[in-house]
Amino acid sequence: MPTRKSAPPAALRPTPPPPNPEPVDKKNWPLWEIFIRSRQGLSHRHVGSLHAADAEMAVENARDVYTRRQEGASIWVVPANAITASSPDEKDVLFDPADDKVYRHPTFYDLPDEVKHM
Amino acid sequence: MEMDLLQRFEAYIASDKKIEPKDWMPDAYRKTLIRQISQHAHSEIVGMLPEGNWISRAPSLKRKAILMAKVQDEAGHGLYLYSACETLGVQRDDTIADLHSGKAKYSSIFNYPTLNWADIGAIGWLVDGAAIMNQVPLCKCSYGPYARAMVRVCKEESFHQRQGFQIMMTMAGGTEDQKAMAQDALNRWWWPSLMMFGPPDDDSPNSAQSMAWNIKRFSNDELREKFVDLTVPQADLLGLTIPDPDLKWNEETGHYEFGEIDWSEFKRVVSGHGPCNKERIETRRTAWDNGEWVRDAANAHAEKRAARRAAADTAAA
Numbered sequence: 001m002p003t004r005k006s007a008p009p010a011a012l013r014p015t016p017p018p019p020n021p022e023p024v025d026k027k028n029w030p031l032w033e034i035f036i037r038s039r040q041g042l043s044h045r046h047v048g049s050l051h052a053a054d055a056e057m058a059v060e061n062a063r064d065v066y067t068r069r070q071e072g073a074s075i076w077v078v079p080a081n082a083i084t085a086s087s088p089d090e091k092d093v094l095f096d097p098a099d100d101k102v103y104r105h106p107t108f109y110d111l112p113d114e115v116k117h118m
Numbered sequence: 119m120e121m122d123l124l125q126r127f128e129a130y131i132a133s134d135k136k137i138e139p140k141d142w143m144p145d146a147y148r149k150t151l152i153r154q155i156s157q158h159a160h161s162e163i164v165g166m167l168p169e170g171n172w173i174s175r176a177p178s179l180k181r182k183a184i185l186m187a188k189v190q191d192e193a194g195h196g197l198y199l200y201s202a203c204e205t206l207g208v209q210r211d212d213t214i215a216d217l218h219s220g221k222a223k224y225s226s227i228f229n230y231p232t233l234n235w236a237d238i239g240a241i242g243w244l245v246d247g248a249a250i251m252n253q254v255p256l257c258k259c260s261y262g263p264y265a266r267a268m269v270r271v272c273k274e275e276s277f278h279q280r281q282g283f284q285i286m287m288t289m290a291g292g293t294e295d296q297k298a299m300a301q302d303a304l305n306r307w308w309w310p311s312l313m314m315f316g317p318p319d320d321d322s323p324n325s326a327q328s329m330a331w332n333i334k335r336f337s338n339d340e341l342r343e344k345f346v347d348l349t350v351p352q353a354d355l356l357g358l359t360i361p362d363p364d365l366k367w368n369e370e371t372g373h374y375e376f377g378e379i380d381w382s383e384f385k386r387v388v389s390g391h392g393p394c395n396k397e398r399i400e401t402r403r404t405a406w407d408n409g410e411w412v413r414d415a416a417n418a419h420a421e422k423r424a425a426r427r428a429a430a431d432t433a434a435a
Contacts, residue, residue: 027211028209028210028211031204048198048201048202048266048267048270049201049204050197050201051210053416053417053419053420054419054420054423054424056423057416057420064190064194065194065197065198066194068187068190068191068194068274069274085140087140088138088140088141088142089142
């Protein structure tokens with residue numbers, strides 16, 4: 001295997017900060033959505049949002065705003081305008097395909113009482 | 119179309135479902151929430167000022183660390199609430215400008231001065247106690263982002279009340295002078311704390327609509343009564359006297375009866391003529407203006423970092 005001379009393996013490098021969402025608006029800083037992993041083994045969860053001039057500042061502010069009581073093991077900050085959301089008005093249509101598929105649930109299947117642990 | 123949307127909104131409210139930011143909502147519901155949440159946020163921010171006054175004067179390092187943690191929490195609570203408010207389509211800076219121009223209100227309790235250390239105890243015990251009483255039902259309010267912010271706030275706030283009660287216990291159990299200071303603080307904060315629940319039900323024009331929308335769950339008078347019932351025994355425990363000669367237990371109703379609240383004072387303070395209204399807003403404005411170089415520096419730093427990153431990307435390409 002060739003030895004790597006320059007950069008350490010990707011896994012050992014800190015994740016590069018994401019590009020800024022847009023040129024900094026001097027007045028209203030961009031809005032960032034904040035996701036916190038409360039401890040190893042759990043997924044990141046949305047906790048709220050905040051304003052910051054750039055991604056690094058968003059991480060630092062998120063530390064102060066959302067983890068004052070050891071609530072965090074990891075923080076994600078995502079530019080709010082980078083999120084594409086489904087429309088609540090189309091909610092019924094969008095989720096409709098799952099409505100008539102009860103057979104996707106284990107409770108759909110009747111089993112004889114003799115069958116245990118299935 | 120509009121009718122369908124309104125029907126769906128009302129069905130959600132009727133079945134106690136949450137309304138989320140992108141859901142259709144009546145304009146009046148949106149406006150009510152913007153007003154209430156922004157006022158709530160402003161109250162957290164202005165609420166830092168009476169206590170901030172005592173950070174450098176706290177009687178011990180421990181008390182100082184605790185008070186700083188409490189004031190930091192209040193900054194955090196303001197930020198959760200501003201974020202919740204923004205989901206309704208307002209800009210943060212505009213909201214703050216409304217506070218500074220006097221257009222937006224905040225809780226009138228913060229227009230009273232903190233004269234001695236016992237006031238910090240009384241604020242935690244009474245003012246935070248009343249705030250919690252108001253805020254707990256808001257954890258179930260119909261607007262999702264507001265309800266979620268309140269859950270966080272309530273979780274964090276219970277230490278605020280306990281630390282205040284502990285200060286009162288220490289002072290009430292101290293020297294005669296210390297006990298007198300605690301009593302004096304109770305005398306000055308008691309009535310303004312009762313006013314925190316807002317005008318009496320028969321003089322609270324927006325309450326009915328807010329209750330119909332599940333923003334408000336209990337009336338002002340109901341919450342006030344609950345607060346008095348809980349707090350009077352705590353004052354007894356402290357050996358302090360509630361400054362109300364008409365206060366008495368009613369065996370039949372199972373509640374305390376209390377004296378007439380001076381609503382003319384409430385109206386005076388709300389309309390800008392309390393002891394500290396001018397000073398509070400002036401302090402906020404000055405803080406904003408003095409912070410301009412910090413915001414400028416953060417902008418410059420962000421631009422510098424972005425330029426460096428762009429240069430590195432070009433070099434790598």
